[in-house]
Amino acid sequence: MAAGAINAAAGVNAGPPQDAVVALADVDIAYRLADGGTYVAVEAASLSLRAHEFVAIVGPTGCGKSTLLNAAAGLLKPAAGTVRIFGAPLNGLNAQAGYLFQQDALMPWKTARDNVAIALEVAGTPRAQALEAAQAWLARVGLGTFGDRYPHQLSGGQKKRVGLAQVLIRDPKILLMDEPFGPLDAQTRQIMGNLLLDLWSRDRKAVMFVTHDLEEAIALADRVIIMSAGPRARNIGDHPIGIDRPRDASDVRLDPQFHEIHRAIWNQLKAEVVKAYAEIPA
Amino acid sequence: MRIGRAKLLGLQALVAVAFFAIWHVGSSVPIGGVYFLPKFFFSTPIDVITRVWSMFAGGKIWGHLAITLWETILAFVIGSAGGVLVGFWFARKPLMALVFDPYVKMINALPRVVLAPIFMLWLGLGIWSKVALGVTLVFFIVFFNVYEGVKEVSPTVLANARMLGMNERQLFRHVYWPSALSWMFSSLHTSVGFALVGAVVGEYLGSAAGLGYLIHQAEGVFDVTGVFAGMVILSAFVLLIDWLVTLVEDRLLVWRPQSAAGQN
Numbered sequence: 001m002a003a004g005a006i007n008a009a010a011g012v013n014a015g016p017p018q019d020a021v022v023a024l025a026d027v028d029i030a031y032r033l034a035d036g037g038t039y040v041a042v043e044a045a046s047l048s049l050r051a052h053e054f055v056a057i058v059g060p061t062g063c064g065k066s067t068l069l070n071a072a073a074g075l076l077k078p079a080a081g082t083v084r085i086f087g088a089p090l091n092g093l094n095a096q097a098g099y100l101f102q103q104d105a106l107m108p109w110k111t112a113r114d115n116v117a118i119a120l121e122v123a124g125t126p127r128a129q130a131l132e133a134a135q136a137w138l139a140r141v142g143l144g145t146f147g148d149r150y151p152h153q154l155s156g157g158q159k160k161r162v163g164l165a166q167v168l169i170r171d172p173k174i175l176l177m178d179e180p181f182g183p184l185d186a187q188t189r190q191i192m193g194n195l196l197l198d199l200w201s202r203d204r205k206a207v208m209f210v211t212h213d214l215e216e217a218i219a220l221a222d223r224v225i226i227m228s229a230g231p232r233a234r235n236i237g238d239h240p241i242g243i244d245r246p247r248d249a250s251d252v253r254l255d256p257q258f259h260e261i262h263r264a265i266w267n268q269l270k271a272e273v274v275k276a277y278a279e280i281p282a
Numbered sequence: 283m284r285i286g287r288a289k290l291l292g293l294q295a296l297v298a299v300a301f302f303a304i305w306h307v308g309s310s311v312p313i314g315g316v317y318f319l320p321k322f323f324f325s326t327p328i329d330v331i332t333r334v335w336s337m338f339a340g341g342k343i344w345g346h347l348a349i350t351l352w353e354t355i356l357a358f359v360i361g362s363a364g365g366v367l368v369g370f371w372f373a374r375k376p377l378m379a380l381v382f383d384p385y386v387k388m389i390n391a392l393p394r395v396v397l398a399p400i401f402m403l404w405l406g407l408g409i410w411s412k413v414a415l416g417v418t419l420v421f422f423i424v425f426f427n428v429y430e431g432v433k434e435v436s437p438t439v440l441a442n443a444r445m446l447g448m449n450e451r452q453l454f455r456h457v458y459w460p461s462a463l464s465w466m467f468s469s470l471h472t473s474v475g476f477a478l479v480g481a482v483v484g485e486y487l488g489s490a491a492g493l494g495y496l497i498h499q500a501e502g503v504f505d506v507t508g509v510f511a512g513m514v515i516l517s518a519f520v521l522l523i524d525w526l527v528t529l530v531e532d533r534l535l536v537w538r539p540q541s542a543a544g545q546n
Contacts, residue, residue, distance in 0.1 A: 105442035
């Protein structure tokens, strides 16, 4: 490793810090296969997320990054290890977290406004009040006039904006994002990245952002965690990103510091990507 | 393929005109001294239309239409309600679905006509034996669709709803129910059609009123004109009901990218 500023692989097996919002310790996640065997997707992964911290998890395809995120959300129960949220062991779903999915997650039978409002209504907010708040959030994500549209009448980027409003209207303490901008085109991704940074900078929620795009990770995050290739994937690198905020998700890519960080992390990631492809028959 | 609305209607009318022309010529113009479509077996289009007209003008048809319509509505409502209830129940309780699976398949495979005599024994010659026959047809269509609808809810939509904090009751109301309804409405044309089939077949096999009864009566006295007149009225009736269903569907499935009605 050439870059001295980046302490690659540091802190991987150190205990979680005292102020950890999310702490995964020695987590194994296994799936039962159709033929009766088990597939160990993630083994002995440990990572933590501090308050107000934006962490990106990057790794080759099929490395179990989304699996790890699902464990933090409580959607998946790890086979071994512990998941702690604000110091307390996670039991069932993580009620402190908002989750933005990669695939379409909006209810297709509800309008954009109803999709956002329902997030408040389920918690008991009166409908009129929830609709008003939903309209305000739609305006905040740039869809003020799109409230009456159904999801199928929105573009991919617009659906993601509605999803973002739906998650943030509940004001969760933790934001879990599973390649949320993965299906979008390159320009839309950068615009969405800026929208996310803008919304995030208001109260700096703890964010766990899974992506396969290293550039996106560096542009957005305070810290980039690298996962090894699966099966039995685990986190192998932890790189702080020292680029000043506020950032612009597209302009930051022209910054010399960005290139230096990118080169250092890519050296580590490349080896894993090659490994991942070696195991997938083309 | 794009085709103008007027042109399409013109072509559709042309099919009808050709059909009636062949029928008319075959039944009223002797070719080489022989009628291709003898009146006794095929009647003539003019006779049939005159008969339809006199049935409506005489007013006796309205009572029969009302009976058939009433039977259709009852069969549809009862069959749908049963299908929705059982469909939900099986989809949410997989053990039930597994236990009853062979029986459901068995009853569904049974030609429903054979049940008609039993229903007649149990429920008499009035409307209820026809409703029962329609119910057995509608129930399975709605049941299978609701069952699929509940099971096929997108896992992402479901996980998202859970992460938004929905409890079981809220999941039912905001996720399972709309999904099941959309599947049920996508089969609306089929299930309404089957409700009508149940009613007419039931009437045909034994009754004192309804369109099926009229056709059966005409057939009993070799009145082919009467049979055809009954068929024409039945077809028009089906078209009317189908159009009403399309209207309902367009209203209920606005959120769909391309409702089935949009493709008609």
